Amino acid sequence: MTASAPAQPTNGVPENFTPPHPSLHTNRVLPGFKVSLGFTIAYVSLIVLIPLAALAARPWEHGWAGFWSVLTDGRVLASLRLSFVTAAAAATLNLFVGMIIAWVLTRYKFPGVKILDAFVDLPFALPTAVAGIALCTLYATNGWVGSLFAPFGIKIAYTPIGIFIALVFVGLPFVVRSVQPVLADFDAEVEEAALTLGASPFQTAVRVILPGLAPALLTGFSLAMARAVGEYGSVIFIAGNMPYVSEITPQLIIIKLQEYDYAGAASVGLIMLLWSLVILAVINAAQLWLFKRGRA
Amino acid sequence: MSLTVSNITKTFTKFAALSDVTFEAEPGEFLALLGPSGSGKTTLLRLLAGLDVPDSGAIAFDGDNFLALNARDRRIGMVFQSYALFRHMTVAENIAFGLTVRPAKDRPSKADIKAKVESLLKLIQLEDYGKRFPAQLSGGQRQRVALARALAISPRILLLDEPFGALDALVRKDLRRWLRRIHDETGVTTVFVTHDQEEALDLADRVVVLKEGRIEQIGKPLELYRDPATAFVFEFLGANNQASGTLRGGSVDFGGFSVPAIVKGGSEGAVTARFRPFDTQVSRSGPGFPVKVLSVLPAGANLRLELQGDGGEVYETQHAHDADTSELKAGDTVNLLPTKVYVFA
Numbered sequence A: 001m002t003a004s005a006p007a008q009p010t011n012g013v014p015e016n017f018t019p020p021h022p023s024l025h026t027n028r029v030l031p032g033f034k035v036s037l038g039f040t041i042a043y044v045s046l047i048v049l050i051p052l053a054a055l056a057a058r059p060w061e062h063g064w065a066g067f068w069s070v071l072t073d074g075r076v077l078a079s080l081r082l083s084f085v086t087a088a089a090a091a092t093l094n095l096f097v098g099m100i101i102a103w104v105l106t107r108y109k110f111p112g113v114k115i116l117d118a119f120v121d122l123p124f125a126l127p128t129a130v131a132g133i134a135l136c137t138l139y140a141t142n143g144w145v146g147s148l149f150a151p152f153g154i155k156i157a158y159t160p161i162g163i164f165i166a167l168v169f170v171g172l173p174f175v176v177r178s179v180q181p182v183l184a185d186f187d188a189e190v191e192e193a194a195l196t197l198g199a200s201p202f203q204t205a206v207r208v209i210l211p212g213l214a215p216a217l218l219t220g221f222s223l224a225m226a227r228a229v230g231e232y233g234s235v236i237f238i239a240g241n242m243p244y245v246s247e248i249t250p251q252l253i254i255i256k257l258q259e260y261d262y263a264g265a266a267s268v269g270l271i272m273l274l275w276s277l278v279i280l281a282v283i284n285a286a287q288l289w290l291f292k293r294g295r296a
Numbered sequence B: 001m002s003l004t005v006s007n008i009t010k011t012f013t014k015f016a017a018l019s020d021v022t023f024e025a026e027p028g029e030f031l032a033l034l035g036p037s038g039s040g041k042t043t044l045l046r047l048l049a050g051l052d053v054p055d056s057g058a059i060a061f062d063g064d065n066f067l068a069l070n071a072r073d074r075r076i077g078m079v080f081q082s083y084a085l086f087r088h089m090t091v092a093e094n095i096a097f098g099l100t101v102r103p104a105k106d107r108p109s110k111a112d113i114k115a116k117v118e119s120l121l122k123l124i125q126l127e128d129y130g131k132r133f134p135a136q137l138s139g140g141q142r143q144r145v146a147l148a149r150a151l152a153i154s155p156r157i158l159l160l161d162e163p164f165g166a167l168d169a170l171v172r173k174d175l176r177r178w179l180r181r182i183h184d185e186t187g188v189t190t191v192f193v194t195h196d197q198e199e200a201l202d203l204a205d206r207v208v209v210l211k212e213g214r215i216e217q218i219g220k221p222l223e224l225y226r227d228p229a230t231a232f233v234f235e236f237l238g239a240n241n242q243a244s245g246t247l248r249g250g251s252v253d254f255g256g257f258s259v260p261a262i263v264k265g266g267s268e269g270a271v272t273a274r275f276r277p278f279d280t281q282v283s284r285s286g287p288g289f290p291v292k293v294l295s296v297l298p299a300g301a302n303l304r305l306e307l308q309g310d311g312g313e314v315y316e317t318q319h320a321h322d323a324d325t326s327e328l329k330a331g332d333t334v335n336l337l338p339t340k341v342y343v344f345a
């Protein structure tokens, strides 16, 4: 009296049935594909692409020669180097520290973990100028932290080190928030499998968990880097803004604008944009490669 | 080299997932842990693997106190229900993992690892798949890779959690035979978890039946089938029917006719008798419960009947295709006579 008779199959397809609109029968789940695609393209164009195109059209007031002279200007080159190198360095530090913080926040239970978790978002939430003033006060030679380093002749505020610190500050949440959900969702059984196979916790972290986090880490890195390259508010207070030494590219653009050199400002902006696109392309290629490695 | 589990108890926040579990696995034995969902099978397996710690009791293997060893040092091959393969590693890298993480002094040479991986790939019949990633394999293939990965460390015990749970019936049957063959070739003591009684009876040397964290019975498949200790085991091991009667002197009186009983407990008087579909006869005029035929289904060598009694109760029976039954059709009225019934406490 437990089993019951199997029902006759009733879900057969009628003999001369043809699906309607065969060309539209793909694997889409969401309805309104055409409408939503049209909207997306229009929106992205309006908000992102058209302004960028306008930027690309702007620098040519003084012709190619004018653009070239900006491009090869020592001060511009120095600021570009400073901006991209410190941004990359800050994003790299954030990559490691952010990963450790994400690990601690997801893996360990301790009182105050929720509060710590909330603190991570502060650099997001704080107006950048506020952050800039706070950092500046802290790291000036007479500030809490700055005064500790001053006796050794190390100046932090008003040097590239200060810029680096400001960029680390603003970039941190990106890595933590990219990695955290992936780490939290990481299949515990996969870790346990590594354990039963004899892997040490360190081997498990490096050989099993880390590769699984790689795409999220890369995303966090690129977001932190993008934010750092464009960061202005929190940097200018602590940077010192000395041409050739501690002047970031966004600052240089502002200076050119204040001098009514709109073409020059747009030229610098365009160069920055091109570099950013190159970096974005490299990171995306890496993402694609990681994705292809069996992460279906 | 036997595995001894004694008086294991495991409680999750007041809820006893395992109570006083004791059993033993002989060297080279193929042992099945059988029980319904939530009966504590996975919990028990995790305790054996060292992924969890029991509240009390002992686990020993070959004289070693297993509870003093952590999961890393037990050298147990565990195959998870979700396979738990390393997605970013190729099949070959997955299989080699347990060897490559060994400390340098115990690690086989690169060539030895390669040879071992190749022999395992051959064993799981995936010789040409070493360079693929898990995402590029079918469920059954992943399952086999998970098994090879566990076997690579030459485990002292192999633990399998519902190894075929996610696969379709045909693949299951295939892999089942294959797993048994691998076990016979490697001779490794194996404990495997299933909620499928057919799988357990078909595959295992002995079966441990679990219910709500307690062991109901341990025995060879045939013993369980012929000699179930409790109503739960009887019902869990296959289709069955129930009828009320009166137990008197070793047989059950159903009012008008009586049937010899195998009595496993309970006292004389009113009882619930249970019987298997094939321990029955139907006839048009003989003794038995008057029943109406609901359906007649050919089931391979047998004929399966669904019958309904006066009170609406449904019986399922099986018979040979003989002259008596071959003319039955839905709507007929017949008498159902159990030929052997079980009575449990």
Ligand SMILES: Nc1ncnc2c1ncn2[C@@H]1O[C@H](COP(=O)(O)OP(=O)(O)OP(=O)(O)O)[C@@H](O)[C@H]1O
Residues within 6 Å of the ligand: B012, B013, B015, B017, B035, B036, B037, B038, B039, B040, B041, B042, B043, B044, B195
């Ligand atoms: N970590 C846990 N915390 C609390 N309760 C748990 C935990 N793990 C398991 N349980 C409970 O213990 C009982 C046994 O669980 P277990 O996973 O061992 O069942 P199972 O026999 O493997 O079932 P299934 O066949 O569904 O996998 C269940 O009631 C479950 O809810």
Ligand SMILES: [Mg+2]
Residues within 6 Å of the ligand: B041, B042, B043
């Ligand atoms: Mg389970």
